[in-house]
Amino acid sequence: MDDATYSHEGINPSCGDELTFSVRMAADGTIEEAAFVGCGCAISQASADMMSDLMIDKTPAEAIALCELFKRMIRGEETDEELLEEQLDEAAMLRDIAHMPARVKCAELAWRTLQEMLEAHGGKDD
Numbered sequence: 001m002d003d004a005t006y007s008h009e010g011i012n013p014s015c016g017d018e019l020t021f022s023v024r025m026a027a028d029g030t031i032e033e034a035a036f037v038g039c040g041c042a043i044s045q046a047s048a049d050m051m052s053d054l055m056i057d058k059t060p061a062e063a064i065a066l067c068e069l070f071k072r073m074i075r076g077e078e079t080d081e082e083l084l085e086e087q088l089d090e091a092a093m094l095r096d097i098a099h100m101p102a103r104v105k106c107a108e109l110a111w112r113t114l115q116e117m118l119e120a121h122g123g124k125d126d
Contacts (some may be wrong), residue, residue, distance in 0.1 A: 001035040004123055010038075012105050012112030017044040018089040021113045023055070031055045031063060034114075041106050043097065048110035050091040067115040074098055074107050 003074035004022035005121025011018045036050040038045075038112055049068070055063050074080035076098035084092040097107045 001033060004035075007119050008053055008113050008117035008120070010109050010116070012040070012044065012109050015041065015104055016046070017041060017109055017114065019044070019048055019110060021048070023114075023117070030057050032057075036110060040109070041103075043103050044106040044109045047091065047107045049096055050070065050089075050094070050115065051110045054089055055114065060121070064115050064118055067111040068070060070111045071108050074104050093116055111117060 001022045001024060003024055003108065007020055007022040007026040009018070009020045009124075017038070017040025019036045019040065021036045022034070023031050024033040035056045036048045036052060038048070058066065066087060069078060069084070070091060073084055073092070073095050074086065074097050078084065079095075082090070084095060094107050097103050
């Protein structure tokens with residue numbers, strides 16, 4: 001991404017998935033563009049792609065809340081399908097990963113990386 005406002009590297013040491021996630025912030029404080037580069041399994045790549053699309057036009061606080069919701073879903077802690085589909089859109093399709101513990105870290109890699117990046121730049125207070 002050209003002119004990224006923030007970039008952050010995420011690694012899943014258990015399987016070797018890695019990515020660098022970048023966002024460009026708009027003048028109004030929302031995420032104008034989100035992109036990633038990296039390598040890993042199909043689950044980590046699909047999850048990162050879905051998340052990138054979902055985060056456009058979100059404030060950092062909204063994005064962090066979505067990351068938290070996704071992580072609760074992927075760990076089997078949030079099962080309200082209507083809420084998940086409303087908030088997470090197509091990323092809600094990954095909810096069955098909760099039944100595959102070895103793949104949870106793959107699915108949440110991008111979400112954890114984005115959350116860490118936004119929190120490091122004061123996103124919780126936005």
